[in-house]
Amino acid sequence: MPDLEAPRREEELYLARQDEVNPLRPPMTGDVYCDVAIPGVSDEEDPSGEGLAMILAHPCSMREGPVLRQRIPVARVVPWNKEISFGAWRSNHISIMPLPHLIQSSKSEMYAVVFERIGRVDSAELEISRRTASLTEYGIAVMQQRRIFFDTRAVVEIDALMEACAGVILETELAEEWNDALIDVAQKEEGWLDAALASEAQAFYEMLHLDRTVPGPEAKKVKKYKLSDDIQSAARRPQVKRAVLSLLKEEQAKRSTQVGVPSPVADTDASASVEVPDQRKGVTPDAASDERDVDRL
Missing domain, CATH: 2.30.30.110 (SH3 type barrels.)
Known part of the structure; x- marks a missing residue:
């Protein structure tokens, strides 16, 4: 039995x-x-x-x-x-x-x-x-x-099966955290979520499979590694999790900065709405205006 x-x-x-x-x-x-x-x-x-x-x-x-x-x-x-x-x-x-x-x-x-x-x-x-x-x-x-x-x-044995899948289980959990942090599910456009998931799956995959250099003194042979390889090692999985979560924070900060960049058009409109006299000696208002126009180009 x-x-x-x-x-x-x-x-x-x-x-x-x-x-x-x-x-x-x-x-x-x-x-x-x-x-x-x-x-x-x-x-x-x-x-x-x-x-x-x-x-x-x-x-x-x-x-x-x-x-x-x-x-x-x-x-x-x-x-x-x-x-x-x-x-x-x-x-x-x-x-x-x-x-x-x-x-x-x-x-x-x-x-x-x-x-x-x-x-x-x-x-x-x-x-x-x-x-x-x-x-x-x-x-x-x-x-x-x-x-x-x-x-x-x-x-x-059930333990053997769980250990065989431990790497991909962690990868799935980290991919879910990645998606949770970077995808806005409030978007309602038809097909938007499918496209967003595909895009983030590609970004997550590239992040895991990127060649990374081992930090240290210069050597003749530079050691490289991938998080996708390390995640298969039980000893290295905790480090992989910490590394991915750190990279996720960096990605969030980068995207937040990109979203927060002021529109060049808005800046131009704002500067045009207020006329500030140029105080430099020998510079006429018309000349100063010409210089600002050049700066904008």
Whole structure:
């Protein structure tokens, strides 16, 4: 009999559900979306018609740099007709990942990811407004453990799965903090948020992958490093977090300065509205006016 991981309470599984979901969080393994048609999964296999689907892909597998790949592996999520106690998770129901109270407003108290009902969907289907839930790092590892056991009958320790994803989990959390600080969600223009998220994803990616020089005395060989490499090291992750948050403050200050620069047109208009006599000896008002005109050019 397998000895799979079993949570103690449902709150351990969910980072956010429904209205709690942060639209500025990058798409992540374990995210659940609604109204998603999965190629190869029939309507009969989605009896509720909610079109719920969970991302199965590892974050690195579903991206090319900062951009989502065109096709993303997902599995169908459906209402489950009976409650599953946490104790039953350890050795039963191995073809699913139970999701208790996934949709808190639903009449169904239990949902489940069905590992047999999988397919690749166009990433354009995974719209921000369709995201219904996000799993915690623990919840992601529980899902991965159950899926691996379903496919291989091998039990991978939950700690090993969490450590394998620790770097990308931190990267996702830092990207979310980056977006929270730099994107104004109050903007209402259609398509604006999608464009802003794409722009910040590129900026965040470039910041992580920038070659940085190790400070110190001059040497024949200059040592370089990237934060994207350091984030894979458990020993260096705390330093990476501090470095990224420091760089984020610098970016905020830089953008704040750019926004606060007075308009040249406004300056010109203001100076033209007040005539100040030139007190320099031998300079006529007309000549001074000519010099100011040259200065403006």
